[in-house]
Amino acid sequence: MSLFDLILVQPIFNILVLIYGLLPGHDFGVSLIIFTVLVRLAMWPLVKRQLRQTRVMREIQPELGKIKQRAKGNRQLEAQLMMELYKEKGVSPFGSIGLLLVQLPIFIALFAVVNLITQNVSNIAKYTYPAVSQLPAVQDAISGQFHATLLGLIDLTKHAVQPGSAGIYWPLMILAIAAAILQFIQSKQLMPQPKDKKRLRDMLKEQASGKKVDQSEVSAAVTGKMIWLFPVLTFMVAIYLAGALVLYLLTQSTVAVIQQWLVLKKDQDELEKISEKTKNRAELAVEAEVVKKPSKKKRRK
Numbered sequence: 095m096s097l098f099d100l101i102l103v104q105p106i107f108n109i110l111v112l113i114y115g116l117l118p119g120h121d122f123g124v125s126l127i128i129f130t131v132l133v134r135l136a137m138w139p140l141v142k143r144q145l146r147q148t149r150v151m152r153e154i155q156p157e158l159g160k161i162k163q164r165a166k167g168n169r170q171l172e173a174q175l176m177m178e179l180y181k182e183k184g185v186s187p188f189g190s191i192g193l194l195l196v197q198l199p200i201f202i203a204l205f206a207v208v209n210l211i212t213q214n215v216s217n218i219a220k221y222t223y224p225a226v227s228q229l230p231a232v233q234d235a236i237s238g239q240f241h242a243t244l245l246g247l248i249d250l251t252k253h254a255v256q257p258g259s260a261g262i263y264w265p266l267m268i269l270a271i272a273a274a275i276l277q278f279i280q281s282k283q284l285m286p287q288p289k290d291k292k293r294l295r296d297m298l299k300e301q302a303s304g305k306k307v308d309q310s311e312v313s314a315a316v317t318g319k320m321i322w323l324f325p326v327l328t329f330m331v332a333i334y335l336a337g338a339l340v341l342y343l344l345t346q347s348t349v350a351v352i353q354q355w356l357v358l359k360k361d362q363d364e365l366e367k368i369s370e371k372t373k374n375r376a377e378l379a380v381e382a383e384v385v386k387k388p389s390k391k392k393r394r395k
Contacts, residue, residue, distance in 0.1 A: 102203035103210075107221045110207060115229035122211075123244025126338055130345040134353065137196060141350075145357045148284050150185045201342075208338040212251040215240050242338070250337035266337045269344055274329035276347035281321045283354045 106129075114125040134141070157179060165172035210217040219227065219236045226232060234240075242251050247265070254266040332340045 098203070099206070102199055103206045104221050104223075106200070106203050107207045107210065108223050108226050110211075111218065111222055111232055111235070112226050112229075114235070115226065115231040120231045120234075120241055121245060122240070122242045122338070123248065123250055123341055126250075126341055127345050130342055131349055133200060134346060134349040138353070140196060141353050142357055145284075145354055147185050149358065150183050154179060154183055154185075204342060205339060208250075208336050211240070212242055212336060212338065244337075244341060248337060250341060252337050253335065254333040254337075254340065263337075266340055267333065269337070269340045270329055270332035273332050273340060273344040273347060274325040276344065276351060277328045278321065278325040280347050280350050280354065281324055283351065283358065 109132075110122075110125055110129050113128050114120055114122055117125055117128070158176065161172060161175045161179065165175065210221060215235065215238055218232070218240065222232060222236075227236065243249055248269075249263075249265075252263045252266060254263055254270050255261075256263060328343065332343060335343075
């Protein structure tokens with residue numbers, strides 16, 4: 095057993111098997127959903143940090159565009175001004191990498207776990223810790239009575255597109271489509287929503303005709319087009335993955351959408367409160383200034 099197996103694969107394997115053994119009905123699909131939710135909840139601090147960093151990075155795109163114009167091709171000056179802006183806003187341009195560095199090894203390990211469980215049931219006895227293996231349901235799984243299904247209906251060992259044949263397993267195909275849709279929603283939530291949204295085609299025409307175009311608007315439009323890329327890639331990959339991994343992707347995106355909605359909604363509410371307080375203070379300041387300022391008639395007297 096490799097070091098990677100000892101550090102990640104075997105612990106994840108045992109968490110899944112433990113949930114399976116304790117869960118009423120002993121459904122592998124439901125166990126995988128619970129596992130995925132627990133992982134996302136454990137990463138909640140990282141998720142919040144990433145979302146707030148991403149939001150600020152989206153909001154300062156116009157300022158970054160102005161910095162590029164101000165630098166006029168001077169890369170050193172541009173980098174200096176950008177770092178000053180990042181420091182002022184309290185963000186790190188690489189702040190979102192942390193979550194990816196956590197998620198990627200977990201997905202790779204889970205891929206190995208799913209292969210171990212679904213390809214050969216005897217691996218359950220090999221990889222399960224002694225304490226976990228004592229559970230009655232785990233004992234049954236070791237003896238060959240393992241239910242690798244979701245709600246007893248969808249076989250999670252299959253693929254949406256069956257290897258070596260033109261057949262389609264429609265329950266998993268539907269899960270793959272749902273995973274792609276939720277991936278789109280997840281990306282869309284983080285996209286800025288400009289008031290005056292211009293089409294990329296129109297801006298390129300203006301640029302070709304010699305008209306000056308704001309590069310930050312061009313970048314935003316390009317990013318808006320790229321938002322379709324990840325859902326398509328998710329779907330293309332998901333249809334060739336084992337059903338258990340498709341379920342993992344679907345559950346992860348579902349939880350991510352909920353987490354993003356909660357964090358971004360809270361941030362928006364806080365911004366609105368701050369804006370309201372600032373407005374009230376400004377109005378009070380104006381009223382105080384009017385009261386303090388003597389009228390022209392009193393001055394003449």
